[in-house]
Amino acid sequence: MESCCNARCGLIAGAVIGAVVAVLGGILIPVGDIIIEETVKKESVIEPGTPAYENWVSTGASVYRQIWFFDVQNPQEVVERGVSPVLVEKGPYTYTVGYLPKANITFNANHTVSFLMPLGAIFVPRMSVGSENDTITSLNLAVAGAYTLVPKLLHTILETMIRSSNSSLFQRRTVKELLWGYQDPMLKEVVGLFSPYNGTYDGYYNIHSGKDDVSKVGIIDMWKGSKSLSFWNDAYCDMINGTTASSFPPFVDRTKPLYFFSADICRSVAALYEQTMDLKGIPVYRFGLPSSTFASPAVNPANHCYCKDVKTTKNCTIAGVLDMSSCQDDDRIHPQVFQENPSEYDVRTIQGHHGAEESQGLHHLPRRLDERVGGVGRRNGGLAQEGAGGQHPDAGHHPEDDAGLRRGRLRRLPYRVLRGPEETQQDADRLSQSKSCCGTFSY
Template sequence: MGCFSIKCGLLAGSVFGAVIAILGGILIPVGDMIIERTVKKEAVIEPGTTAYDNWAASEIAIYRQFWFFDVKNPQQVVQEGAFPEVQEKGPYTYKTRYLPKANVTFNPNNTASFVLPLGAIFEPSMSVGPEEDTVTSLNLAVAGAYSLLPPASHILLDMVINSTNSSLFQHRTVKELLWGYYDPILKDTIGLFSPYNGTTDGPYNVFTGKDDISKVSVIDRWRGETKLSFWNDTYCDMINGTDGSSFAPFVDKDVPLYFFSSDICRSVSASYEATMNLKGIEVYRYSLLPSTLASPVDNPDNKCFCRNYETTKNCTLAGALDMSSCSDGRPIFISLPHFLQGSEYLRQVVLGLHPDEEHHKTFLDVEPITGFTLNFAKRIQVNMMYGPAKDITVLNKVKDHTLLPLAWMNETATLDDKTADMFKRELLSRIDMLEIVQQVLLIAGVIIFCVCLIAFFCVRRKSKANLG
């Protein structure tokens, strides 16, 4: 009778173990469903969700670091036609985008509209010197007027340049070059980013994801339009993806991420590069491909971005984007710092450039479950074109069109320790706990089932032996 009770208990234990194992197995898809439902709910841009709190606020500090290219041989360039030699000077750091989104409105078509207030606060502790440091740089008015005016007007321009004691190069402070100074030629205020403080970017319309989470944060309209008007081409004028601060949850690393940048007046894509660890959080690193700024020879899709056949050597130069169509005709070109991924020619006619993949590429670190960008570095170089002109004294020795780097910017932000701890506590720890429970139940159930079943057969064999 006692042996029968032991066998029953072992059988019951086996059944119990099997039930626990099955429960653990069931919890795997059920747990995944719970996680997916919760994440999708919190990813919608509407008051009360985690996504909204991150989207609307400005708690994460965004900085813009600037490095300037100080021209070391301005006289030789003007008088002898020498190649300009530059030396990098920086960083000069500003806190930007510290203001929350303004004019936020939720629309009936599940979109939200807003504008981004722009402002910059100098951060001396993160800079190599004060804003009053001087840089020898290209004269923006001279280069701009040379490009905008027809050759028939060059004699008149030369008279204006001489009467204002201007030249091809000028000495300006960091503050003046960035945010503006009064120019005697144009009789107006000009600067690389003038005007900036007190202005806004947008308005933007983005999808909230309420009806389709795959569209969350995707830009529906910019400045009231669904497409751009800079490139006169359907492909190049597309507004694709988000603004880069977040993407749809459950990121697939095999699928590129698309985002639009008003700084360069176009959309770009980034591809998965590697899985990284950011303060204990697993993130996917995405970076721009060399094809982004490749010449139309190597990437035919870029043909519509080529605006001037003469200055781009029949659109064979890689690594620079002509911005004249979205900068009021000014000969501005955007590139990666030090012409990274650009044609070798660009670095042959400007001495002192040293591209480095690690320090000069643009990348995004995206948490794959939520789609939030937790760390990024957007690196952009501003260049200006000047060329030969026989009727302009300061340009008549120049031999060829030269794309001169003026400054490069690293716009960067990363989550702080407090936010990282909150992220791990509120989301990742709960997911980890659910996975641990699943595994413990499954493993424990299998062990109990196997042990009890083996013990049952051992007891039954021993009972048969005693009876025999």
């Protein structure tokens, strides 16, 4: 009788305990989610004392920009006979960028933060194929671009300058000179693909701190004192949307595009969700730019206002060409090519090069985000002077007017000088902090 009572009491006790645990679980799980969500909101605000502020001021991640040059193998034949350039890819030449903390940080009464982004690059030999002293035969941008900058009435004087300075359509320069600048004998000033860069700043930026609304963390309010651009003469193309791409608001919704603005290409772009990945134990969303981003207006009519050079783009039917000369603060030429369709160009100009892989690398710019925190875990692709810079010798250049060039032999098409994806590698400590603060589960 007693043993029966004990058994019955045990069953009742077990049932009661189970019910209590179930009730507590039903209460604590959503409560725990609420606590985590509130913690994320609090820690994501950009203000002194929060993890978001520390990560925002100085990323703590190693950002690498890798450059591949296209070395011209037949410069003499191009000049004398007008044949297609034969290019061999050389690289990567790797630099650490984005390592400098933001400067002149000012918190404003309207819950925004103003700052400058210092620019600098340090060569990384261990991640490079050679040294900065390696030489490359490349297009002489000073000569090729001079005919665009100088009125046609003064071309005779320009040709005299080219001859007297012993300049030519192609030149052999070191990697360091091509990237960061050299004293051009014709222009008598420093010329370089990224010059000036070191010691300069991007901004001012004015972004939302998220203090009043965490969903606006990092969203750009103004760039250089303006809420929109003035480069493209179109309300749509002149929009400044999203963040600077260094971070995004928390609770990322993978069904919606991620917008970010790049001053390097003077426009905003939208990335779309591709897949969920595991980054050192943290679930992250992978976002990438769709092919429509740099498609021709014939394919994507929304890009019509980005087409400025009707002749080079064959009446705006060629994809990937973005003329940036109208949005830079100087008188130099800043042509860019981000995505190329080999059928639209002379594929014979590239030898020993995997065009399909490059095309993917140029337009496919993934962002991998912790879906709760909104932080960038790895950035691959970059938008600073990437793709091909420069144009074919006849782009903005009249070979029949240039001493030593054969009449009418050089065709007008974008010319590849370099390509350069950018990658961010987050260190383990930062990832651990993100994991302990904000959880590792996904929505």
